[in-house]
Amino acid sequence: MAASQNKPVIIMCPQGKSAISPWMYGRLPSELFFESWAEVKDYIDHINSDEKIDLLDRWKFFDIENMVRKIIQEKDKIKLWSDD
DSSP states (O other): OTTTTTOOOOEEOTTOGGGSOHHHHHHSOGGGEESSHHHHHHHHHHHHHOSSOOOTTTOOOOOHHHHHHHHHHHGGGSOOOOOO
C-alpha cells in the first residue's frame, strides 16, 4: 500500500540485495534497498542533512516558514466574514 502511494519504503536485508525478491525490485526503487542498519541510518542522515538529494518521487518536504510567510502575505487579500 505504501509503495502504491509513493511513500518511501526502506528495505534492509542482511543477506544482501541479491536475496531480495525480484518482485520487490519491480515495486520499489533499488536505491531504497540496504544491507545493514548502518546503511539505512546513513541514507536517512543524507535525506535529512544534504542540500541535494534525489527524492525518487517519494520524499515530500514542506517548507513551513515559507508556507507561513505566504499565508501572512495573502491574508490581506482574503475577505473574512463579518457582521457588518
